[in-house]
Amino acid sequence: MTAVSVGGGLVRRRRLTLPSKARVRGWLPWYSFVLPPFALFLLFVIYPTLQAFRLSFFRQVGATQQFAGLYQYQRLSHDQVFINALLNTALLGVAFLCIVLPLATILASLLNSLRRFSTPFKVIYFLPQVTSAVAVAVVFNYVFQPDFGLLNSLLRSTGVQDLPLWLADPRYDLTGSRAGATILAVFVGLGYFMLITLAGLQTIPTELYDAAAIDGAGHFQAWRYVTLPSLRPTFVFLLITGIVDAMARFSDLWTLGGPSGTPARSLQSIVMYMYQVAFDGGDMNYASAIAVVFFAIVLAITIFSFRTLVLNEVRRRRTAALAEPVLAVSVANEVTVE
């Protein structure tokens, strides 16, 4: 009796712990779908990410790598070039977002209330993004040329006497190199910001406007009190992705000013400095420390803006879709797929 019941218990336990062959066979196709791409992912995404952390704690001594603790980070803390690159990146990002967001909102609102011909405008405003930031930067190198460039020639023919030097002037100035780089960024990015804002505008229910009209609101009042508040989720999304993109800025600045962001490093971003340290200086460890700091900043900004902006939004709207794990992206989904 006892022996039988023990045996029965064992069998039962085995049933509980080991799934039947048929079930395991049912899993196999799913694993064959997921594991090969996951192997690629492990090798080309996860491994290099971890390796960046590891490298940043080492230093090259002769031909060997030696553990160096926080040595690379100590170097970073008093590296003026790094601090300059950090400031440039932040300043260029803030200037870009402060101009492009209001401008795109106004233009997208106008485009949204246009009855006909809206497609050609979408196509034209988005054009610079497609031709690539590099190609536009090549053209803008000449547009900003102080003697014969398009911009200064236009200013001259309208009677301006003191023509700015634009990209040749490294000062913190409204007509200096950083201003030029910001104009370029707005030129390239405007279309994308407009398209996303336009998608946001099209999700605003028309009943809201009918209600505003009944209350006697004019076009401008409806825009101010209906459109702008309804666009909040779109602004949150654009702000978060815009900040992350601005932190990673590279190709247009590299095309304008080369690896050190000429003139006088006024156009050098963090990623450009990282690149320069790694490939002109050959110091992969120091470059990895820059990469880790860069990542920490991007992550901090993402989490901070997510907590303050998106969670507010969730509380305001109680939308279940916003509670998905990866946050910025599901906001993207929420904002744009509707």
Add this chain to the structure above:
Amino acid sequence: MIGVGTRKRISDARASRTSMERVRQAGILIILSLGAIVMLLPFEWMIATSLSRAANLGLPRIPRFWPPDPSLFNYQLAADNLPLIQYYLNTVIVVGTTTIAFLFFSSLTGYAFAKGRFPGRNALFIAFLATLLVPFEMRMIPLYGLMRDLHLNNTMGALIVPFLVGGFGTFLMRQYILSIPDDLIDAARLDGAGEFAIYRLVILPLCVPVLAALAVINVIWRWNDLVWPLMAVSDRGLYTITLGLALAARGSQQIYVGIALATAALAVLPVVVIYILLQRHIIRGITLTGMKG
């Protein structure tokens, strides 16, 4: 009964409202057109300057939007200076292979994560998702070392293999496939279809709009990329068009405005033609995914 006077007053009000609306529409059209002119002016100036041989000796102090001596001289020199056809070929290979692989792996993993039942599914999905928070620039330096170790440095492979799979594609496809009803899949399963057959015959056809959007953003990503090609290849025969253009612009060529802008025009024009032909799909892809380059 509405009197004649009232009726006239109503129609007057309607007429003035429509004429005001017409004025408003015209105003909007004018503002947007001015903006569009600003967007197109640099490109127009690029073409005008690139067509002028005299531009290489210096430009007039008043902007010129039509070349005084239109010729293809600068284009001839630009094409002789740079192997642009080679660059285009390289770009097409890189963009083509990464896009096909990216769409295939994104939809396959997206399907498994949306509809599959297997242990470890959530952990694997979260691993894919977590990397969305890690920008490419964070891992590019170790990635360069990895390419060296795999002996892929300075080969076409280095431009392709890091971009075969991506967290964003998997995420987007999973979200979309979740909305496909299970009944469709169960019906196919009852007919004896295996999971791969279901993926190919049921899931993929339903995913065409998302796949198109994903293709658009992947093409724009790879087309625009400068930093990785700059690191990964040093052999001129492997340059993409964006890398070739950026390096030419930094090189000695920049002294000759006409030739430099002709090079830029050659790098831009084919894309503009493709863009205009496919504009509907491209614009939809951007708004659907919320992504650009």
